[in-house]
Amino acid sequence: MTVESERSLPRNVWVLTVVSFLTDVSSEMIVHLLPIFLASVLGVGTAVIGLIEGVADTTTSLLKVASGWLSDRIRRRKALAVAGYGLSTLAKPFLYFASSWAWVLGVRVAERLGKGICTAPRDALIAGSVDLARRGWAFGWHRAGDTGGAVVGIGLAIALVTSGDAGGDLGRQAFQRVVLVSLIPAVMAVVLLAVAAREVAPPATAGASRRALQPGLARGFRTYLAVVVVFTLGNSSDAFLILRARSAGLSVTGVLGMMLVFNLVYALLAGPAGALSDRIGRRRLLTAGWGVYALVYLGFAWMNAGWHAWVLMAVYGVYYALTEGVGRAFVADLVRAEAHGTAFGAYHAAIGLAALPASLVAGILWQGVGAWPGFGPAAPFFVGGVLALAAILLLTRLPQPSA
Numbered sequence: 001m002t003v004e005s006e007r008s009l010p011r012n013v014w015v016l017t018v019v020s021f022l023t024d025v026s027s028e029m030i031v032h033l034l035p036i037f038l039a040s041v042l043g044v045g046t047a048v049i050g051l052i053e054g055v056a057d058t059t060t061s062l063l064k065v066a067s068g069w070l071s072d073r074i075r076r077r078k079a080l081a082v083a084g085y086g087l088s089t090l091a092k093p094f095l096y097f098a099s100s101w102a103w104v105l106g107v108r109v110a111e112r113l114g115k116g117i118c119t120a121p122r123d124a125l126i127a128g129s130v131d132l133a134r135r136g137w138a139f140g141w142h143r144a145g146d147t148g149g150a151v152v153g154i155g156l157a158i159a160l161v162t163s164g165d166a167g168g169d170l171g172r173q174a175f176q177r178v179v180l181v182s183l184i185p186a187v188m189a190v191v192l193l194a195v196a197a198r199e200v201a202p203p204a205t206a207g208a209s210r211r212a213l214q215p216g217l218a219r220g221f222r223t224y225l226a227v228v229v230v231f232t233l234g235n236s237s238d239a240f241l242i243l244r245a246r247s248a249g250l251s252v253t254g255v256l257g258m259m260l261v262f263n264l265v266y267a268l269l270a271g272p273a274g275a276l277s278d279r280i281g282r283r284r285l286l287t288a289g290w291g292v293y294a295l296v297y298l299g300f301a302w303m304n305a306g307w308h309a310w311v312l313m314a315v316y317g318v319y320y321a322l323t324e325g326v327g328r329a330f331v332a333d334l335v336r337a338e339a340h341g342t343a344f345g346a347y348h349a350a351i352g353l354a355a356l357p358a359s360l361v362a363g364i365l366w367q368g369v370g371a372w373p374g375f376g377p378a379a380p381f382f383v384g385g386v387l388a389l390a391a392i393l394l395l396t397r398l399p400q401p402s403a
Helices: 003-007 011-031 034-041 046-058 061-074 078-097 101-129 132-162 172-196 208-212 215-232 239-247 252-280 282-302 306-334 337-367 379-395
Strands: none
Touching (some): 061 078, 061 101, 132 172, 215 306, 282 306, 306 337
């Protein structure tokens, strides 16, 4: 993609990309340390970790639908996005005081509520700010900025964990230090969004949001949601990838380095992948991405050394690049502009609603429940790989939208 194409992206795409960059600097400093903190400091098992991650995602699901619908109804995207980012930022400091898994769950739910408010209006704001011919590139560029923030955030987390008396291990003080520093970019993101983004109102068509979800108008969109749910039921929280890497012998800093490589690959490829989807179609990229996902998960099931996790996570970055921005652009393709908020809300909600059983089942398959010891660490990854292959077969039957 040329420099000219990058410069031609509208102001809102650039602003939202920088906002996501700063937000991910903040979030990624914490999110990959959280399962290690829960397991190593608080002594929590994988079933509870899966419950925390699943509940945190799922409790926001209906809010994503409501927020997206409301943004269509009031024809305002920006205010809801600012409110959501603000709530997430306000929740983060409370992790500093976390002393039990229930406390962590409460903070994660509050933080994800903010994400539930902002996600659909933000994605609708991006879709409404760019023409169809550049939609994949815009979403890909946004995801690249988001993931670039993850690279910086993980780098800062490594520096903070290895500084002072931490010695590369994750104790309570090291975790608290990371939480405090993470607040700076989070606040910067909210201020930038409030000041620099411009509202783009959707077309005023009475009843558009309701009609957009009726079978006659959006049958392809509804079918796509069903396929996404099948895939997501095998897509447990990435916390399990981190715990799997730890079980293979990686240190805390090794895990962070692994995640840095993953995010670097994702950031470098997300923009080009989005642009490619503008030329060859979204469905082809999604099919390829889910195929890569299946291979990575089967690889995690069979791996037995820490360096395997590094390689697999690098390839996992390819999966994210091929699917995250492209999947959102595909939603915008399938639904009319005046119902983009509702559609993005339904899309993110479908993923969120499937996240709870996916993560909870993954934790139970790994360590069992009650007296049952489970099937071991490979089990959730075998299930994820098989469901991804099933979703690919369903996706190949979904026609490419004509516009």
